[in-house]
Amino acid sequence: MNIHEYQAKQIFAKYGVPTPRGIIANTPSQAMTNAQELGGDVWVVKAQIHAGGRGLGGGVKLARSITEVKELASEILGMTLVTHQTGPEGKLVQKVYIEEGADIVDELYLGIVLDRAKEMPVIMASTEGGMDIETVAHNTPEKIIKIAVDPFIGFQGFHGRELVFGLGITDPKEQSKLIKLAKALYTLYMENDAEMIEINPLIKTGAGDFLALDGKMGFDDSALGRHPEVEDMRDISEEDADEREASQYGLSYIALDGEIGCMVNGAGLAMGTMDTINYMGGTPANFLDVGGSANAQTVAKGFEIILKNPNVKAIFVNIFGGIVRCDRIANGILEATKLVDVHVPVIVRLDGTNAIEAAEILKNANIPNVIAATDLGDGAAKAVRAAKGE
Amino acid sequence: MSILVNKDTKVIVQGFTGKEGSFHAEQCMAYGTKIVGGVTPNKGGQEHLGQPVFNTVKEAVVGTGATVSMIFVPPAFVADAVMEAAAAGITLAVVITEGAPVRDMQAAKAFATKHGMMTIGPNCPGIITAEECKIGIMPGAIFKKGNVGLISKSGTLTYEGANQVCREGFGISTAVGIGGDPIIGLSYKQLLKMFQEDDDTHAIVMIGEIGGDLEIQAAAYIKENITKPVVAFIAGQTAPAGKRMGHAGAIISGSAGTAKEKMDALKAAGVTVVVSPAEIGKAVKAVLNK
CATH class of the missing domain: 3.40.50.261 (Succinyl-CoA synthetase domains)
Incomplete structure (x- = not known):
């Protein structure tokens, strides 16, 4: 079972994986109210569908005023978004996530998935965030770091060091922030019986903080019985x-x-x-x-x-x-x-x-x-x- | 000869007195399998299907000398059952149950390996050595004794493949349904090795599916190590590319897991690859009559 970005971010927040602040909206006027509540002067209006490639498909837009938030929300709500993961028929957008703008200085990729051959979860990271990661894997596989974590020992210090040195992060403060984030992500992957987590991009801000700008999560259907709070996130309108x-x-x-x-x-x-x-x-x-x-x-x-x-x-x-x-x-x-x-x-x-x-x-x-x-x-x-x- | 199990194999059933466990244990016994007892907590000391029931696997192993366990417990208890079997000294656990959480199987498999216990499944039809020993849920009557080993991810394609082999006048040495879950026990590679070493197996049928890369690994193994003829079918050539959310799964194995990719790898390894499962029987006949 898959969930929306805004739902994945709710889970992230619970485990201490930092995200920009945001509020979900079903209508343009709600989108406007949300933007006012968030404050600031830049917002991102993001279509919530169960597919990647939303930005390229026109489902993620930047607004510089409250009125623009409303305009963009009414444009995106109700549109049929076609991306390389939706199939040609596309998906109807019924919710938009209004998020505060972020000060991006660097974009990374961070994900966790089961490695079937190793039979343990593997953390994947890359400096090539914000790009189609499959293209990165195909053209420059050396730019993807893979760190398998044996559940019997869990996420250890050396996993963290492999991650930050692999990504070329040299500032000790930044190193410890990213290690903490990755460890939290591993914990939430295991505790929720996730099948896949992907953050693309994971951004570094001007202040040297790391934020999950996006979030995708899929769950093991066989384990949903012990996670009623995840089952509650099911969006049946996303299913045929x-x-x-x-x-x-x-x-x-x-x-x-x-x-x-x-x-x-x-x-x-x-x-x-x-x-x-x-x-x-x-x-x-x-x-x-x-x-x-x-x-x-x-x-x-x-x-x-x-x-x-x-x-x-x-x-x-x-x-x-x-x-x-x-x-x-x-x-x-x-x-x-x-x-x-x-x-x-x-x-x-x-x-x-x-x-x-x-x-x-x-x-x-x-x-x-x-x-x-x-x-x-x-x-x-x-x-x-x-x-x-x- | 055969692989893994034969007419002398002593088998216990975990989840013996449950509906599924009872039904299939009875079928296995009718086929000739030596089911020597079973385990159901709090029913120890009773008798079921004419065999003793124990509270724990450890007691069952001591009481019966069983080396193999057939597991029918509900999905949430599968990992516990597998680990209990491993800790009690069982050497092979055959897990029929469908829907065990992946995280559970991950831990159970690691623990089993540490204790030197092999597993088959979960979510599989089991293993059968024709006319000797059936540990699972397959229709026994279609498996005639012969010299073809069969390994399959899919249950019904196991039956389809075995049936065709037998209708062509050949038979099965041992057939193993390995299951298609993300974490499985014995896989193609280990079983191919066993069939290669089994004097009574003259040819091997390998049935795979789209997804994952076990078949690709098997192809590499066959190229280097298998001298017996192999016939393969990969299901899902016409399956639509799934609607996906993330990309991580495909990246990790470095392969998209398509049928074509797998078929090409197997062909390159010298395997006879058929495009329809309806051709399995004929292909086996062709390689054996060469």
């Missing part, structure tokens, strides 16, 4: 409505732009099914994993969600039953055809646990739109032909 509806039925759904709807058990086989459709000259309309507890109701729901997409010309049901029993899926298909108007051909391949019973159920029901397939290759080929109207 169909994906969300599907998840309420234990289905994992992602819409794509092809013509063949897919209903599969297991994420790996679901991707493998999409790959096979593609290999046979067709295009998948979605990824749909029915999970381990599929029944008539969830299968019917799956059909309903798949068929919402007007591009779907055929559906390929591909189940390899392990825990999922094929006879249950077969009954689910029968049930679904009663509940939902399944107006496209449905190619069904059921293999594994109780496959023979399932074949019998489907054969006896004799539904006109349902075509049986013997294996994955056969099913994909039949689905591709059906989608082409053959």
Whole structure:
């Protein structure tokens, strides 16, 4: 689960990671009030969406008067912001964060993420802050410092020294400020079961202070149960409505732009099914994993969600039953055809646990739109032909 | 021969009396697995499925001589269960449970390694040595005995791959579902080494997925160390590039974890890479009939 910048900064503040002062706003007039409350003569108006690259997309702007804050807020609120991380459809801006201006003399990058190979969190830092860090990693990888921290010992002094000397920070006061900040960031990463934290840029001010000018945080979904205060930060408007509806039925759904709807058990086989459709000259309309507890109701729901997409010309049901029993899926298909108007051909391949019973159920029901397939290759080929109207 | 487990392996179940634990323990026993007992705190002294129940893993190990534990406890207790197994001298823990927090697994894995215990999973179908020993949730009937080793991140692709290999007239020596979580126990590299050293394994099927770089590491390992034929499939060639918030994950491994990148690395290592999982069986036949 991801959260907004303003929420990440609330967590930062709790742990003593310094940030500029700011207040969230839903309306232009609220934005103006916030700016007045913050005081000063420069403010930053920042679109709050779950994606990076907001500045380049026109979602972060500097205001030099209270009226300008209001103007910029009304411009940004309600706009569809397109960045390299939103996809071409962009994201609707529903909140703006009004922040006091900062005196920037240097921009750094600081992040923490799990290193899967080392199996421990790694702190990443660079002097090339404010830039696209992926480009930095690609062109000048030597400019990124990586410091793995073993959770058994936690953040030690030497981690801090590696960080500040690596970044070329020589002033002892600045060194200790940055070490303290990095240690706090590590603590909040561990205590909140974060998956990723990124501060880009982390700025140095004229007074020699370090401030998190931006903040991105993602959390381990499996650990949200023990962090209700993080779960409360969930913004459902950032999530796809169909994906969300599907998840309420234990289905994992992602819409794509092809013509063949897919209903599969297991994420790996679901991707493998999409790959096979593609290999046979067709295009998948979605990824749909029915999970381990599929029944008539969830299968019917799956059909309903798949068929919402007007591009779907055929559906390929591909189940390899392990825990999922094929006879249950077969009954689910029968049930679904009663509940939902399944107006496209449905190619069904059921293999594994109780496959023979399932074949019998489907054969006896004799539904006109349902075509049986013997294996994955056969099913994909039949689905591709059906989608082409053959 | 086979790897890791066989007909003589003594297995206990952590979370023995729970719904999932009971159901699958019974299935494993029906397959022929030597389930010699189980652990459920406060149910020690009882009998379940005809086997003794213990309060702790330590008691179970002493009482049964088990070396392997199959773990079915709820997600929040997985790390505790893994560490308890390691401390009690279990040599292999097979963790089926899905949804264990990553931070927990990090600590549990480090502790297990320190105690010399291997783990498989979490969030995986388990391990099966065909017609001898099933420790997990896979449909046992599809695994016929033979000479093909199988390693897969995905559960259902394990079944798909094994089924095709068997339908082509071959069979499975051992199949291992390693799981796709950020922190996993045994990975491709260690298992490839075991299959290379197993006389009864003549070819290896490796099934991967997009994300991470385990398959890239495996490719490098295969190039240097594996002389047996390897057939590989990487799921997710057509998966859309995810909408992401940060960049950190990709930078750390120095690879974007795309299917193409992995397939290219495996091809360069001499692996037969298929573009559809429907081709796994045929590809195995081709490499074995060479």
